[in-house]
Amino acid sequence: MAVTEAVDLTAQPKGKHLWLEHVYDWVTSVDHKKIGIMYIVYSLFFLVIAGVMALVIRLQLMVPNNHVVSPQTFNRLFTMHGTTMVFFVGMPILFGFGNYLVPLMIGARDMAFPRLNAFSFWLSAFGGILLYFSYLGGEGLFGAGSAPDVGWFAYAPLTEKVFSPGHSTDYWTLSLLLTGIGTVATSINLMVTMISMRCKGMTMTRMPLLPWLYFVTSFLALIAIGPLTAAQVMLMLDRYVGSHFFDTQAGGSAILWVHFFWIFGHPEVYILVMPAFAFANEIIPVFSRKAIFGYPAMVAASVSIAFISAGVWAHHMFTIGLGPGANTFFTLSTMIIAVPTGIKIFNWLATLWGGKIRFKSPMLFCLAFLFQFLVAGLTGIMLSAAPFDWQLGNSYFVIAHFHYVLVGAILFCIFGAFYYWYPKAIGRMMNERLGKWHFWLMVIGFHLTFDFMHVPGILGMPRRIYTYEAGRGWEYWNMIVGIGAVFQAVATLVFVYNLVWSYKHGEIAGRDPWDAWTLEWTTSSPPPDYNFALAPSVGSRRPLWDLKHPEDPDSNYE
Amino acid sequence: MSVIVERALGAVGTGEAMLFHRPFGFLGLAIEGGSPTSIFRPDATPAHSIFGLSMFILAITGTIFAVVTGLLIYALIKFRQREADTSGEPAQIFGSTQIETAWTVIPLLIVVVMFLTAARVILATQAIPKPAKTLDVQVVGHQFWWEYRYPKQGFVTANELHIPASDPAHPLPTYLEMSSADVIHSFWVPRLAGKLDVVPQHVNTMWFDPSKPGLYLGQCAQYCGVNHAKMLLRVYVDSPEDFAAWVKRQQAVPEGVTSTDPAIAEGKLVFEKNACVNCHTVSGTVAKGRFGPDLTHVGSRDTIASGAIENTPENLRKWIEDPNQMKPGALMPAMRLNDRDLDAVTKYMTALR
Numbered sequence: 004m005a006v007t008e009a010v011d012l013t014a015q016p017k018g019k020h021l022w023l024e025h026v027y028d029w030v031t032s033v034d035h036k037k038i039g040i041m042y043i044v045y046s047l048f049f050l051v052i053a054g055v056m057a058l059v060i061r062l063q064l065m066v067p068n069n070h071v072v073s074p075q076t077f078n079r080l081f082t083m084h085g086t087t088m089v090f091f092v093g094m095p096i097l098f099g100f101g102n103y104l105v106p107l108m109i110g111a112r113d114m115a116f117p118r119l120n121a122f123s124f125w126l127s128a129f130g131g132i133l134l135y136f137s138y139l140g141g142e143g144l145f146g147a148g149s150a151p152d153v154g155w156f157a158y159a160p161l162t163e164k165v166f167s168p169g170h171s172t173d174y175w176t177l178s179l180l181l182t183g184i185g186t187v188a189t190s191i192n193l194m195v196t197m198i199s200m201r202c203k204g205m206t207m208t209r210m211p212l213l214p215w216l217y218f219v220t221s222f223l224a225l226i227a228i229g230p231l232t233a234a235q236v237m238l239m240l241d242r243y244v245g246s247h248f249f250d251t252q253a254g255g256s257a258i259l260w261v262h263f264f265w266i267f268g269h270p271e272v273y274i275l276v277m278p279a280f281a282f283a284n285e286i287i288p289v290f291s292r293k294a295i296f297g298y299p300a301m302v303a304a305s306v307s308i309a310f311i312s313a314g315v316w317a318h319h320m321f322t323i324g325l326g327p328g329a330n331t332f333f334t335l336s337t338m339i340i341a342v343p344t345g346i347k348i349f350n351w352l353a354t355l356w357g358g359k360i361r362f363k364s365p366m367l368f369c370l371a372f373l374f375q376f377l378v379a380g381l382t383g384i385m386l387s388a389a390p391f392d393w394q395l396g397n398s399y400f401v402i403a404h405f406h407y408v409l410v411g412a413i414l415f416c417i418f419g420a421f422y423y424w425y426p427k428a429i430g431r432m433m434n435e436r437l438g439k440w441h442f443w444l445m446v447i448g449f450h451l452t453f454d455f456m457h458v459p460g461i462l463g464m465p466r467r468i469y470t471y472e473a474g475r476g477w478e479y480w481n482m483i484v485g486i487g488a489v490f491q492a493v494a495t496l497v498f499v500y501n502l503v504w505s506y507k508h509g510e511i512a513g514r515d516p517w518d519a520w521t522l523e524w525t526t527s528s529p530p531p532d533y534n535f536a537l538a539p540s541v542g543s544r545r546p547l548w549d550l551k552h553p554e555d556p557d558s559n560y561e
Numbered sequence: 562m563s564v565i566v567e568r569a570l571g572a573v574g575t576g577e578a579m580l581f582h583r584p585f586g587f588l589g590l591a592i593e594g595g596s597p598t599s600i601f602r603p604d605a606t607p608a609h610s611i612f613g614l615s616m617f618i619l620a621i622t623g624t625i626f627a628v629v630t631g632l633l634i635y636a637l638i639k640f641r642q643r644e645a646d647t648s649g650e651p652a653q654i655f656g657s658t659q660i661e662t663a664w665t666v667i668p669l670l671i672v673v674v675m676f677l678t679a680a681r682v683i684l685a686t687q688a689i690p691k692p693a694k695t696l697d698v699q700v701v702g703h704q705f706w707w708e709y710r711y712p713k714q715g716f717v718t719a720n721e722l723h724i725p726a727s728d729p730a731h732p733l734p735t736y737l738e739m740s741s742a743d744v745i746h747s748f749w750v751p752r753l754a755g756k757l758d759v760v761p762q763h764v765n766t767m768w769f770d771p772s773k774p775g776l777y778l779g780q781c782a783q784y785c786g787v788n789h790a791k792m793l794l795r796v797y798v799d800s801p802e803d804f805a806a807w808v809k810r811q812q813a814v815p816e817g818v819t820s821t822d823p824a825i826a827e828g829k830l831v832f833e834k835n836a837c838v839n840c841h842t843v844s845g846t847v848a849k850g851r852f853g854p855d856l857t858h859v860g861s862r863d864t865i866a867s868g869a870i871e872n873t874p875e876n877l878r879k880w881i882e883d884p885n886q887m888k889p890g891a892l893m894p895a896m897r898l899n900d901r902d903l904d905a906v907t908k909y910m911t912a913l914r
Contacts, residue, residue: 073889074889075889075890154784158744158784160744160745161744161784161786166704166786251762252761255762256763257745257760257762257763258760292642292650293651293653293654294653294654294655296654296656297655297656297657297661298656299656300656322747323745323758323760324757324763324765327686327687330683331680331684334676334680334683335680338672338675341672342665342668345668346661346665346668348629349664352629352633353654353660355633355636355637356640357640357651357652358640359640359642359643359646359650359651360637360640360642362641362642370633374630374633377630381622381625381626384618384621385618385619385622388618388675388678388679388682389679390607390611390614390679390683390686390755391611391614391679393611393754393756394608395600396755396756396782397783398782461600461601462596462598462599462600465780471790474597475597476595476596476597477596555653560653560655
């Protein structure tokens with residue numbers, strides 16, 4: 004039985020009038036919902052910055068021998084675009100949603116460690132500011148500043164003092180170190196919250212899939228951030244103390260860095276994609292009006308993806324010369340990931356099957372995700388075959404492939420999540436008409452850009468080049484790619500406008516605008532500071548279904 | 562050597578490649594438009610066997626794509642919420658062990674097949690013994706140019722790699738032993754072979770056996786610093802006779818060194834009295850630097866600046882005047898020569914044939 008209703012007799016806090024009072028309230032908050040929203044707003048800010056960088060990159064490459072930016076600027080642009088998108092957009096926005104949703108969905112009043120939670124956020128926030136401060140302080144006290152220009156995976160020995168003088172690389176190293184600590188703390192926090200603060204009746208097997216996937220993501224972050232931090236520390240020692248971990252001029256190893264980085268870097272992909280799966284797992288069933296198909300299989304697939312993903316890093320190194328043995332092993336381990344990933348796609352399909360599908364904005368984004376993630380998975384299989392990767396690796400095909408994952412899958416799910424949970428967090432619906440505009444512009448832009456981006460890769464165009472000669476057959480494709488980027492920019496503007504417009508003018512949402520089934524929809528929108536007036540108790544994975552259909556509760560079947 | 566060809570082809574042979582090429586032919590042509598760097602126009606063994614494997618995997622993934630997309634579109638149309646429908650919630654189905662098992666086992670089998678196919682190509686490319694007759698070249702990657710050393714022939718050149726065509730009846734594959742003088746680079750000439758990284762403190766070996774003479778293009782495929790974009794690759798596959806003649810010329814002292822033309826001799830003097838000699842080698846002279854490209858036969862090359870600029874006297878002069886103007890990030894400094902010296906050095910460089 005789900006108990007969800009209670010009269011709220013708690014005294015309401017006084018209204019605040021001065022903007023400074025609001026600022027003080029947010030800055031000092033340890034409330035998981037406020038911290039979640041701060042994470043999200045902070046990431047959106049960086050999303051816009053790094054998105055503009057992507058636009059400049061595409062503009063530069065639209066025609067051969069272009070001179071919109073200098074090579075030095077271009078190299079900084081792609082380094083900052085990548086680093087920002089991965090560490091200061093992807094991770095914080097996903098942890099923001101996790102912060103907001105996990106306690107609500109497991110019927111808890113806050114995270115296990117609220118103060119640690121605030122600490123993590125401010126560390127990450129400071130990390131982002133530090134990275135961008137490099138534009139002013141990168142060269143140190145003399146000369147103009149400059150941002151890092153070593154690429155987002157910063158292969159040694161390019162990062163060593165000899166090849167990268169000044170301080171730009173140090174800003175990169177330090178900002179990643181800082182956010183890494185924040186990420187580890189948040190991961191521990193989320194895991195402890197889920198282990199020890201689930202409401203009455205919510206066994207692990209009754210926990211909704213979103214918290215489950217955040218559990219897996221947090222576990223992955225916990226094991227992945229360590230190697231990255233270790234590598235950053237070694238790099239700093241190389242640069243300042245004169246050690247020789249990666250200093251090939253003195254006998255160090257360039258390949259060592261690559262190992263460390265991708266032992267972090269590959270699980271990182273799944274750290275980013277699991278939360279996207281989590282959103283799809285909540286949205287697709289609600290808008291198909293069916294329970295998720297194969298809940299245990301979904302959990303098992305997620306857990307096995309996490310374990311396998313820790314053993315595939317060297318597929319980023321098929322071209323570095325590890326030899327036939329390693330190449331064969333990592334081809335196999337990488338291909339095997341296709342199996343649990345396939346299970347997920349099939350389960351989502353089966354959830355749609357026999358449902359009554361409602362094409363609202365959140366669902367539209369998740370359906371596009373389903374299609375795009377399928378394509379991303381299939382190009383991933385191509386890249387997993389080491390010999391195919393010898394051709395495609397480090398080409399624009401790889402760029403298209405991982406943007407298919409990061410934009411086509413993850414960003415689309417994030418947009419879906421915005422439309423789905425905005426009413427809960429703000430109390431008002433987002434505008435559906437603008438939502439449809441956003442969706443279709445985004446779909447057109449995405450496919451123009453990233454479908455056609457595969458082609459120059461097949462035609463031999465490597466990544467990270469600031470310009471190219473005419474006559475290689477790349478120019479038309481890059482032109483289309485650039486045009487698509489403009490569509491995506493317009494779509495994002497529509498989205499941001501919708502966020503702002505709906506904040507004041509959106510339709511009042513009420514508790515449960517989507518007729519959904521999980522606990523966050525039992526409390527008011529936005530939820531009070533304490534989330535639930537009475538601690539809820541649940542009897543199945545879908546407590547609100549049980550409440551709405553007392554004649555046929557889920558507990559009969561689970 | 563025939564072993565290499567047979568085994569590599571045996572893995573995913575040309576027959577198979579042709580078979581798969583046909584259905585994709587139209588698409589392939591539409592995509593390529595005759596690109597000189599297309600991975601789908603292989604002209605040597607590793608590129609060929611990779612192409613065959615690629616087509617095999619494309620066929621499998623293409624089929625999966627068609628089936629799953631078809632199911633998705635069908636579900637979206639068939640199971641959409643209809644206006645007139647007021648019958649309440651659909652039947653709730655929680656899962657099915659049989660179905661889950663089916664879509665676990667079938668993908669697993671597909672993975673096994675793809676893995677075995679890929680493994681054969683990996684082994685056929687990287688795990689075969691080196692044949693007795695090969696051309697050996699040492700490749701050294703530099704920011705932002707390529708050094709090619711021919712140890713058996715006893716000369717060094719830069720940026721334009723010449724190799725002989727390999728007659729399938731009497732194969733003579735080229736083996737590249739690659740390492741880097743500074744940061745990581747990557748050697749990628751798509752029509753000859755997949756890429757392989759050029760790593761400092763680490764030697765990687767790659768090989769190819771192109772049978773058709775011609776010029777094959779590529780470029781550095783690992784970000785290596787400011788001018789990574791203009792670190793281009795040019796591989797000249799010569800007929801065996803042309804190659805022998807080229808080797809002979811490379812071994813000879815260039816005419817610029819022995820020339821009695823006073824203009825050329827002046828250029829040589831300017832070159833040798835300035836810091837040029839600290840970085841460049843012109844064999845048979847006092848210039849013995851190794852930081853920059855070997856210039857012994859620079860006059861006979863088609864390009865300068867690692868394939869980025871056509872080798873004409875005007876370009877050469879502009880380059881010597883200020884390399885960064887032509888190739889931002891180039892590590893060669895502007896030597897601040899006066900016009901007379903510039904003309905003289907240009908003349909000398911052009912005469913180094």
